[in-house]
Structure formats: C-alpha cells, structure tokens
Amino acid sequence: MDSGADFLHLDVMDGHFVPNLTFGHPVVKCLRTKIPDAMFEAHMMVSHPEKWVQPMADAGVNRYTFHLEATNDIEALVRKIQEAGMKVGIGIKPNTPVDDVIQYVDLCDLVLIMTVEPGFGGQKFMQNMMPKIKFLRSQFPNVDIEVDGGVSHINIGCCAQAGANVIVAGTAVTGAKNKPEAIKGLRDEWNKAI
Numbered sequence: 001m002d003s004g005a006d007f008l009h010l011d012v013m014d015g016h017f018v019p020n021l022t023f024g025h026p027v028v029k030c031l032r033t034k035i036p037d038a039m040f041e042a043h044m045m046v047s048h049p050e051k052w053v054q055p056m057a058d059a060g061v062n063r064y065t066f067h068l069e070a071t072n073d074i075e076a077l078v079r080k081i082q083e084a085g086m087k088v089g090i091g092i093k094p095n096t097p098v099d100d101v102i103q104y105v106d107l108c109d110l111v112l113i114m115t116v117e118p119g120f121g122g123q124k125f126m127q128n129m130m131p132k133i134k135f136l137r138s139q140f141p142n143v144d145i146e147v148d149g150g151v152s153h154i155n156i157g158c159c160a161q162a163g164a165n166v167i168v169a170g171t172a173v174t175g176a177k178n179k180p181e182a183i184k185g186l187r188d189e190w191n192k193a194i
C-alpha cells in the first residue's frame with residue numbers, strides 16, 4: 001500500500017547482510033519482462049549495496065531501498081542511485097536508532113522502518129517501532145515512511161496512525177486463502193485509521 005502508486009516490493013537477500021538468500025537482478029529483469037507496467041521497489045538486504053545499483057536499474061527497478069547499516073558512504077550511494085535514475089529508499093533495522101537516519105532523510109524519497117529483524121517473512125510485528133515512525137513524521141511531514149515486517153489487518157491501523165504511508169504486506173496476503181479479500185481487509189483497516 002503506497003500513498004502514490006502501488007509498488008511491487010522485492011526482497012533481495014544475500015545470505016550475508018541477512019541470514020537468508022533470495023534472488024538478484026537477473027530474476028528482477030525477468031519479472032520486468034513479465035510485468036512491464038508495475039513499479040518495482042528493490043529492498044536490498046545486502047552487504048555492499050553500491051555494487052548492485054546499476055544492475056538493478058538496468059533490470060527495471062524504480063526504487064532502490066538499501067540499509068543504512070550496510071554502507072559507510074551513504075551520500076555517495078544516494079547520488080549513485082539517483083544518477084542511475086531510481087528513487088532512493090533508506091532502511092533501518094529494529095536495533096538502529098531513528099536518530100541515525102535523520103541526517104539523510106532530506107536526501108531520500110522514502111525511509112523504511114523495519115518492524116521485524118530483516119531476513120524472513122512471517123515474523124511477529126514489533127509494535128515498539130511505532131515511536132520511530134511518530135518521531136520521523138513529526139520532523140518530516142512530506143517524506144514517504146514505509147513499514148515492513150509482520151504487518152496485518154490487526155496492526156496496519158497503528159502504522160497509519162503513527163504516520164506511515166507505505167506498507168509492505170507479505171504473509172498477511174500470501175498466507176491468506178482469499179487474497180483479494182485479505183488485501184481489501186488491509187485497505188479497509190488502513191482507511192478506518194487515517
């Protein structure tokens with residue numbers, strides 16, 4: 001769920017930054033040929049995110065979201081992503097204080113607040129991340145704030161009330177018998193909360 005267009009959120013994991021492995025730019029490129037009109041967000045749960053900027057841009061990614069914890073030169077990485085023609089997202093893991101990201105928010109299009117430890121779907125939503133969102137929203141009324149991890153129809157409302165405007169839902173949709181109904185349920189709870 002996104003304030004603007006819906007994005008397809010692609011979880012890229014390298015088995016190093018997180019203890020799980022998914023896929024890389026060749027698969028994204030293949031997806032792009034199958035789904036030419038979708039907006040793609042690559043959530044790069046990888047070490048050395050600077051390495052994959054151009055390959056992901058070439059594969060058709062629209063927003064490149066990297067982790068603050070994965071790189072030392074954030075400003076150079078942001079420039080590289082923008083020069084490759086993509087929007088910039090910057091994410092923080094649950095144990096990273098929100099203060100660490102503040103100085104970079106104005107450089108980015110989106111800040112991602114993880115509500116699980118990155119690496120696996122199906123984990124429990126961490127409600128105690130909501131103050132990070134509230135604080136960010138109070139300081140940056142216009143930036144996109146994304147929440148990812150354990151979001152369901154039960155907690156999507158508190159994400160919206162905290163000030164998030166972009167939601168990633170994995171298991172809440174993929175694990176539902178009736179997926180359109182699950183998406184509608186999420187949207188309904190979201191609309192009730194805002």
Ligand SMILES: O=C(CO)[C@H](O)[C@H](O)COP(=O)(O)O
Pocket residue numbers: 011043045116117118119120121122123148149150151168169170171172
């Ligand atoms: O980034 C992720 C895990 O690192 C997933 O996007 C996230 O966990 C979403 O899955 P779920 O909604 O099942 O928690």
